Amino acid sequence: MGHRVCPWWLGYVLASPLRRLLQDPAAIIRPYVREGMSVLEPGPGMGFFTVELARQVGASGRVIAVDIQPRMIAGLKRRLAKAGLLERTDARLAPSDSLGLQGLHGKVDFALAMAVVHEMPSSSRFFAEVADAMKPGATLLLAEPSGHVKKDAFDAELQAAAAAGLELTDRPVIPRSQAALLKKPGS
Numbered sequence: 001m002g003h004r005v006c007p008w009w010l011g012y013v014l015a016s017p018l019r020r021l022l023q024d025p026a027a028i029i030r031p032y033v034r035e036g037m038s039v040l041e042p043g044p045g046m047g048f049f050t051v052e053l054a055r056q057v058g059a060s061g062r063v064i065a066v067d068i069q070p071r072m073i074a075g076l077k078r079r080l081a082k083a084g085l086l087e088r089t090d091a092r093l094a095p096s097d098s099l100g101l102q103g104l105h106g107k108v109d110f111a112l113a114m115a116v117v118h119e120m121p122s123s124s125r126f127f128a129e130v131a132d133a134m135k136p137g138a139t140l141l142l143a144e145p146s147g148h149v150k151k152d153a154f155d156a157e158l159q160a161a162a163a164a165g166l167e168l169t170d171r172p173v174i175p176r177s178q179a180a181l182l183k184k185p186g187s
């Protein structure tokens, strides 16, 4: 599994409104997000999904978005501020060796990992950290670009998720992606 990190300038391309022609972020997350939820988004880039997550959790909800690149976080904050959604978002710069999720143990209702796990130095560590932050019964929507994450690599990610105790419950259809819905066992 490679871990070349997406260059910061690609953040502008990924957050472009033109991407909606291929992937509608509101429709992709709507089945999983409710008002008042705490949502975790590792690797948000400049916020193509984060803005919709913040909208859908409402004023009583919270989005924790964690990225390793300061310029992604800066672009993300600009977009959230423009949409009037910055206050319900906690945009964090991750340390290089972990997601830095201290204080989130068992607090997350839903997590979104969109086009990010293949960039992680260790998918095992990634899933262990995210699973630890999830409440029992919480779900993680995992999606990877089918263009450069092939079936074998995605299957290896699913195995790492299973080793972290996450159960595969669905294979949602997301254009140009391989996707899986994973659940932390419990209520």
Ligand SMILES: C[S@@+](CC[C@H](N)C(=O)[O-])C[C@H]1O[C@@H](n2cnc3c(N)ncnc32)[C@H](O)[C@@H]1O
Binding pocket: 005, 006, 011, 014, 015, 042, 043, 044, 045, 046, 047, 048, 049, 066, 067, 068, 069, 072, 094, 096, 098, 099, 113, 114, 115, 116, 119, 120, 121
């Ligand atoms: C391909 S972009 C996807 C961005 C966004 N999820 C989307 O779909 O538009 C991958 C993002 O993951 C971030 N990333 C890579 N390695 C990371 C790490 N170890 N911890 C947190 N974020 C990371 C990158 O900086 C980048 O913003």
